[in-house]
Amino acid sequence: MNIGALEQWYQNHQRDLPFRHTKNPYAIWVSEVMLQQTQMETVLPYYARFMTRFPTIESLAKATLEDVLTLVQGIGYYRRFKLLYLGAQYLLQVHQGIFPTTYQEVRSIPGVGEYTSGAIMSIAFNQPYAAMDGNVIRVISRLLGIEENTSVSSTRKKIHSIHQTFIEQATPRIYTQAVMELGALICKPQSPLCEKCPLKTECVALKEGLIHRIPSSDKVITIKQRKFVTFIVWRDNHLAFIPSKNALLEGMYLLPQVERERKQDETLIDTFFHVFSHQKWTMDVVEVDDFDDKDIQWIHRDNIDSIPIPQAHKKIVKTILLAKKSV
Numbered sequence: 001m002n003i004g005a006l007e008q009w010y011q012n013h014q015r016d017l018p019f020r021h022t023k024n025p026y027a028i029w030v031s032e033v034m035l036q037q038t039q040m041e042t043v044l045p046y047y048a049r050f051m052t053r054f055p056t057i058e059s060l061a062k063a064t065l066e067d068v069l070t071l072v073q074g075i076g077y078y079r080r081f082k083l084l085y086l087g088a089q090y091l092l093q094v095h096q097g098i099f100p101t102t103y104q105e106v107r108s109i110p111g112v113g114e115y116t117s118g119a120i121m122s123i124a125f126n127q128p129y130a131a132m133d134g135n136v137i138r139v140i141s142r143l144l145g146i147e148e149n150t151s152v153s154s155t156r157k158k159i160h161s162i163h164q165t166f167i168e169q170a171t172p173r174i175y176t177q178a179v180m181e182l183g184a185l186i187c188k189p190q191s192p193l194c195e196k197c198p199l200k201t202e203c204v205a206l207k208e209g210l211i212h213r214i215p216s217s218d219k220v221i222t223i224k225q226r227k228f229v230t231f232i233v234w235r236d237n238h239l240a241f242i243p244s245k246n247a248l249l250e251g252m253y254l255l256p257q258v259e260r261e262r263k264q265d266e267t268l269i270d271t272f273f274h275v276f277s278h279q280k281w282t283m284d285v286v287e288v289d290d291f292d293d294k295d296i297q298w299i300h301r302d303n304i305d306s307i308p309i310p311q312a313h314k315k316i317v318k319t320i321l322l323a324k325k326s327v
């Protein structure tokens, strides 16, 4: 790879993003956690709010999980924020709130995997540790014409080891961000902008007309359809919520709901839908006088904004509150 051309392209064409103005490993950690599952445009306002509210490891570690989840509600994939929060607590206890500087120490932070460790070590500390995401896989497999299935671990290992060789010849801080930026802006999954690519003269996929075949993956995402009855239960201006027992929504507050078809004697208020990455929820919303669950928490209608509610139920709650206001 012509690393010089790639790095030069990055210097001239990178997007101006807030976390590119810092070498603070904590800020880079937060940005990487947010960007792993979420589009850049969505992340930016959340990142700004997060860093204003929790500017340091200590401020995050000393907050409550509820504060953290309330701040990020709407972004999705909440488990990552619980792990980020636990990671901050670990850093406060074990490293006195000072971000460690070696790979082994960074990798030991709860919830920080190989990708995030590599991103932090290279971007914050300019150390040659590879961070491989979907963008990197696409760029390297196209550049070298790797036609093997990239969902197979031996292919991923092969790409990772090539990526590691490249970063060892590069300026790690620039290289890591440059490959990801190239994947995001130029070497897009569909219709890459090869004429603008700094690697076009050496790209095997372009030369051999293989772009549509690379990266090859047989990963099929199946969307599971789930049907719920979701209950609105009022008691003296307090609405019933249940802290989620589902690992993906841990720490969030859900309206009571059961997974089944609506019965004939349950009067439908409205039906709502929400699509997660691997599930689609259909929620028939009904109002009842009571709901039996030992974990119910009654939240006053004026305080509902201060608890973390996942997007799937947030839109139901908003609609219900609006309707109640206008009665």
Ligand code: SF4
Pocket (backbone or CB within 6 Å): 139, 142, 143, 186, 187, 188, 192, 193, 194, 197, 198, 199, 200, 203, 204, 205, 206, 211
């Ligand atoms: S030339 Fe095209 S396919 Fe090859 S790396 Fe560049 S953008 Fe990707």
